[in-house]
Amino acid sequence: MRKLIYYVAVTVDGFIAAPDGAFDFFPLEGDHGPWLTERYPKTIPGHFRETLGLTQARPRAFDTVLMGRATHQVAVDEGLASGYPHLRQYVFTSHPGDLPVEDGLTITSGDPVAVVRELKAEPSDLDIWLCGGGALAATLIDEIDEFRLKVNPLILGAGIPLVAGQAAPVLSLRRRMAREFESGVTYMEFVRA
Template identity: 50%
Template structure:
């Protein structure tokens, strides 16, 4: 069975973006970026992969799920991850101008995807979608940045059940960023 991983950058106070959905305050330079590029090249948008000469097969993920605001982030790119199967959860969009499929029932779709063969499923954002999918999230991979935003889009937004996770690994980088992985704890 495939796993659903919420692989996301977050501030120390638990925000994945500023109130307008921007993420420019996160660190894009430093040794954590080398690890990200080497270990998770699948999570890089196509334009960045092309500019960096990355043309390797996917290592971790072959599918991405994102909320509408993540997909339509200001200055966003059409078909940002053509090397992955792309889904955007939305009740406002009915189609996209690219190869991103719109889904209205993300929980059912994730359960279907988990039954297929393949690599992992990447939950890219946002907070409301993460709260909806929390029962199906198998792993949290948090890239914790040494910033406090004070407000913005939370890691999880909305009503959701208390869910326990167990720490699996933590890596600390000189940049101050931590990569911390949690796996769903047994009830």
Template identity: 50%
Template sequence: MRELVYYVAVSLDGFIAAPDHTFDAFPVTGDHMDTIMKDYTDALPGPALAALGLTAPLTRFDTVLMGWNTYAVGLAQGLDNPYPHLRQYVFSRTQTAVPAAVTTSAEDPAAVVRELKAGPDGADIWLCGGGQLASALAGEIDRLVLKVNPVTFGAGIPLFAGHGYTPRNAELANSKRFDSGVVINDYRLN
């Protein structure tokens, strides 16, 4: 069965973005990038794949889920179809102006995920962000893959933002440390 994987960069103090909603303090150079490009190629935006001469194999992910604010990061850069190689779902109750290649939904995200999981076999479903969508999907997340970066924000957008979050236990399945200071931790949620 397909899994929902929350694969995201996070600061040491648990934020996926700084108080001004930026995340450019996360290092994009270093030895961790080789692993990201090799093992998480499917999660690279289309322009990055093109610039690097890579093709997404669609073996890890074939679908991406984003909240509107996460999707809007690309819009500010003129990028309205960030992951053309994936099925893209953007969750918003108010925004609907997206290209045909992107599905926008005001439905309950958990119901959509259950439907996607029950669909035909495929690669896993990637929860790209943000924190509010992650909270809404907390009970559906099967794995949490954190790219822990050697930086603190002090405040900002937390990994899980919102009300009604129920704590869950996790088992560390894998951890890989890099000279860049980044650590990728892969947890299976119980």
């Protein structure tokens, strides 16, 4: 069965974005960048893929991406219909009618848990990427199989937390791996124990 993997950049104090939703303070330069790009080439937004020579990159981890409206809005604000046209995309929003649509992009006000359970049941060797945001992560907390975190040496003090809002506690995670980079970023994987 496919897994739902929450792969996201986070600060030391647990925020995935500033209070206004900005996340441009996360460092892109450094020795962590090439390693993460090699491991997760399909997580690079579509409009950067050609510049980075990733248009022919085969999927290594994910073929589907899930996100909330605010995460998707970043691409819309750049004039794009979607940020990840090379993946099958699901955007969860309470106002689906006011977003541009393209092939491979599903905009829905449906139950995220039901959608994830259907996606997990599909036959595939590739997993499902939850790329944001914190409120969607809270809704899907019981469906998240792994947390793969790019922990950045930053403290915001306030912002959008990794899991925002009411969520059932997850008290049984096991760290599978950690890799430290000279840039100060630490990549960590946690799985349900």
